[in-house]
Amino acid sequence: MSDIVLITGATSGFGRAAARRFAEAGWSLILTGRRAERLADLEKELSDKVPVHTAVLDVRDAEAIKDVVAALPEGFRAVKALINNAGLALAPEPAQKADLDDWHTMIDTNITGLVNVTHSLLPTLIETGAGASIVNLGSVAGQWPYPGSHVYGASKAFVQQFSYNLRCDLQGTGVRVTDIAPGMAETEFTLVRTGGDQAASDKLYGDTTPLEAEDIAELICYTVSLPAHVNVNRLEVMPTRQAWSAFAVDRD
Numbered sequence: 001m002s003d004i005v006l007i008t009g010a011t012s013g014f015g016r017a018a019a020r021r022f023a024e025a026g027w028s029l030i031l032t033g034r035r036a037e038r039l040a041d042l043e044k045e046l047s048d049k050v051p052v053h054t055a056v057l058d059v060r061d062a063e064a065i066k067d068v069v070a071a072l073p074e075g076f077r078a079v080k081a082l083i084n085n086a087g088l089a090l091a092p093e094p095a096q097k098a099d100l101d102d103w104h105t106m107i108d109t110n111i112t113g114l115v116n117v118t119h120s121l122l123p124t125l126i127e128t129g130a131g132a133s134i135v136n137l138g139s140v141a142g143q144w145p146y147p148g149s150h151v152y153g154a155s156k157a158f159v160q161q162f163s164y165n166l167r168c169d170l171q172g173t174g175v176r177v178t179d180i181a182p183g184m185a186e187t188e189f190t191l192v193r194t195g196g197d198q199a200a201s202d203k204l205y206g207d208t209t210p211l212e213a214e215d216i217a218e219l220i221c222y223t224v225s226l227p228a229h230v231n232v233n234r235l236e237v238m239p240t241r242q243a244w245s246a247f248a249v250d251r252d
């Protein structure tokens with residue numbers, strides 16, 4: 001029987017690329033996200049290669065997650081890898097101009113959603129034991145501050161620390177935990193962050209060479225495919241053409 005991976009946010013970007021990469025590697029796929037049509041398209045694309053189960057799921061809904069896990073068909077129950085990828089940034093403006101609802105949406109998705117899914121899958125992953133993995137999508141924004149990152153960066157700092165703390169508690173169970181922290185990667189991320197501003201997205205990723213979704217998918221698949229005794233704690237990854245910036249100084 002093939003290994004089973006559950007991916008949140010499989011309808012776009014890293015999640016969709018990861019679905020394709022895991023399919024290439026022969027894993028059975030549980031693909032989730034809010035957009036049913038995209039899940040159906042992905043199932044159609046991949047189901048002649050590997051077994052695919054899809055579930056429309058908003059990670060903010062803890063009860064819905066329990067239902068999805070309880071309703072997993074035979075053959076998809078012994079999940080070996082959980083990829084906590086669903087997430088978003090909103091409100092690119094400075095904190096003092098940001099909408100409170102946008103802050104709540106980021107907290108509810110990036111923190112509460114990730115915690116909801118993890119809590120529901122922990123018993124299964126522990127039962128799977130040696131070689132099981134949780135990969136959490138953090139961000140360079142969880143460690144490095146920049147203007148307009150406010151709640152988004154803070155939510156990813158939570159992801160990093162939660163990953164480390166989980167590792168401590170899961171020691172002895174065989175379940176591995178990894179925080180993958182990408183820098184600039186071209187996906188629908190900026191389109192979502194800017195409320196659908198394609199020009200802003202094109203400008204951000206233009207005239208440089210951002211990471212591609214496939215780069216991160218490769219790292220996710222690599223991380224969970226390492227021998228069971230190897231735990232990658234954190235992977236921070238940037239495009240070669242991106243680096244840190246100097247401190248900002250307010251001058252007269």
Ligand SMILES: NC(=O)C1=CN([C@@H]2O[C@H](COP(=O)(O)OP(=O)(O)OC[C@H]3O[C@@H](n4cnc5c(N)ncnc54)[C@H](OP(=O)(O)O)[C@@H]3O)[C@@H](O)[C@H]2O)C=CC1
Pocket residue numbers: 008009010011012013014015032033034035057058059060085086087088089109113137138139140181182183184185186187188189190192
């Ligand atoms: N692109 C980048 O530069 C970076 C991104 N990241 C992180 O990587 C992860 C993936 O982002 P990326 O692929 O770039 O962005 P995309 O916008 O392309 O994909 C985001 C995915 O998250 C899903 N999602 C969002 N909200 C919810 C929700 N409430 N419930 C379920 N699924 C949800 C979306 O699916 P749907 O709308 O169908 O629900 C979509 O599949 C995010 O956590 C992001 O913060 C980290 C570092 C860099």
Ligand SMILES: O=CCS(=O)(=O)O
Pocket residue numbers: 138139140141149182183184185
């Ligand atoms: O998490 C995404 C990368 S960035 O936009 O914060 O640099």
